[in-house]
Amino acid sequence: MPTIVVLVKHVPDTWSQKKLSGDFTLDRDNVDEVIDEINEYAVEQALKIREADAEAGWRVVALTAGTGRAEEALRKALAMGVDDAVLLSDEGIAGSDLPGTAWSLTCGIDAAMSALGLDELKLIVTGNRSSDGLMGGMAGILSEYRTIPALTHLRSATVNAAEGTVTGVRETPKGEFELAAALPAVISVTDQADRPRFPNFKGIMAAKKAQITRLSLADTAASPEQVGGSHAATAVTAATERPERGQGEIIRDNGRAAVAIADFLESRNLI
Incomplete structure (x- = not known):
């Protein structure tokens, strides 16, 4: 059975006031958390691929790493229509940087496939970047770890299971680019992809009753020496609060408004 694994993340609500704790990590205990909005686009893309080729018999698995609170993100994915949900939860993962998190997830994907009795991983789908970290490197690092191609920052994606290919469109300020790769592959989607569906009551x-498969680090090929804050390759050593946004400069048209605007833009190397 060909399988799509879509990665989701439980993040602070964008409307919550974000603060850093003493070790410069994001304070998650005192804010409301929800599924990252970009991950809803990733789930929608995975479901669209399944629906477009029903004969292939795709199975869609949502996977996340986090505390027990992350089950909420998985249940949202289940309500949208994914077939299975897997939570990788272990204190040893806490504080991992991007490479460590990606290693935990790639090992978690393999463990999840085994736990669910699946053996044909064809596609991994992610959002292009999380709203709490804004790193945007997960798809690329997973591609390196798994030595499979990555198609990143896609507006749309199409999979041909019979031919074993995935194609996608990346939209940039310079234009549109059509990308293609052989399966298995990793793709990341932007918020320009198909809008996520609203879960119906059924x-x-x-989703409330669905069983979520739980894994620990010991269930995966990752070791405690490879992940976690104490083994991270990068660390935050200082942080300052973003200053409040000031009032913009108002230019009134007294006959030289166009010149004043041009001078303003030129002073900031914008023209």
């Missing part, structure tokens, strides 16, 4: 009720 889906929400089914």
Whole structure:
């Protein structure tokens, strides 16, 4: 059975006031957390691929790493329509940097496939970047770890299971680019992809009762010496609060407004 694993993340609500704790990590205990909005786009893309080729018999698995609170993100994915949900939860992962998190996830993907009795991983789908970290490197690092191609920052993606290919469109300020790769592959999607569907009542009720597969670090090929804050390759050594946004400069048209605007833009190397 060909399988799509879509990665989701439980993050502070964008409307919450974000603060750093003493070790410069994001304070998650005193804010409301939700599924990252970009991950809803990733789930939608995975479901669209499944629906577009029903004969292939795709199975969609949502996977996350985090505390027990992250089950909420998985249940949202289940309500949207994914087939299975897996939570990788272990204190040893806490504080991991991007490479460590990616290693935990790639090992977690393999463990999840084994736990669910699946053996045909064809596609990994992610958002292009999380709203709490803004790193944007997960798809690329997973590609390196798994030695499979990555198609990143896609507006849309299409999979041909029979031919074993994935194609996608990346939209940039310079234009549109059509990308293609052989399966298995990793893709990341932007918020220009298909808008996420709203779960219906039946889906929400089914998600509440659904069983979530739980894994620990010991269930994966990752070791405690490879992940976690104490083994991270990078560390935050200082942080300052972003200053409040000041009022913009108002230019009134007294006959020289166009010149004043041009001078303003030129002073900031914008023209």
